[in-house]
Amino acid sequence: MPLAFTLDPAVDASLRDGILDLWTDVSNAGGAVGFVPPVTRETIRPELVRALAALAEGRNRLLVGRDEDGRVAASAFLGFNTHRLMTHWLWLYTVMVHPRDQGKGYGRDLLAAAADAARAFDGIEAIRLTCRGGLGLERFYGSCGYKEVGRVPGAIRVAPGDERDDITMLLPLT
Template structure:
């Protein structure tokens, strides 16, 4: 059954808790979303609060996918670029699909819903994201239309002796 996507949902305690659970579960399953397992909800909470602050200030939007049981199953944060010469594209951050839903095409659905949402925004021509090298993520994003436009070797230190590339991807919307 497909996910139901909502752009800019009301931030309720249930949504907050669902996002914390999603981010924790994805991180602990080895997902490349800013943490290395094991991680707790309390370790992730400050980053989520930062996203909420950005949204409250009008600098970002949240896209959430709920499953058939109403649980948070996927999410992505859309963040406007504040540099006055780069406001024609935005960032896609913290792209996640819950491990219990992976392999069902929901990641592709999430990226499609994000692109559709951005296409409805005035003056935005492209979506930019970065991903951690070494996991095949750039191949997945490329299969969704993103193009690799840059790579910083060894920019992400997962652990001592385990440095990964920071891969920059772009999806032109025109």
């Protein structure tokens, strides 16, 4: 069953808890969303608070996908550029699909919904994201239309002796 996506849902305790649980579960399943397992909800909470503050300030937007039971099954943040020469593209970050829902096409659905949302924003011509090398994420994003436009070898240190490339991907919207 497809997810129901909402851009800029009302942020209440239920949504905060749903995103916090999603972020924790994705991180503990090895997802490349800013943490290395094991993590707890309390480890992730400060980062979620920062992301929600950016929403309240209008710097970012939130896209949430809910399953048929109303649970948060996917989410991503869309970040606007504040630099006056870069306002024609936005960042997509913390792209997450719950581990229980992997393989159902929800990742592709989330990226398509993010592109649709970005196209509706005035003057946005492209989406940029970064991903952690070594997980095949660049192949997945590439299959969704993104092109690799940059790579910094060894920029992400997952653990001592385990450095990964930081890969920048771009999706033109026009």
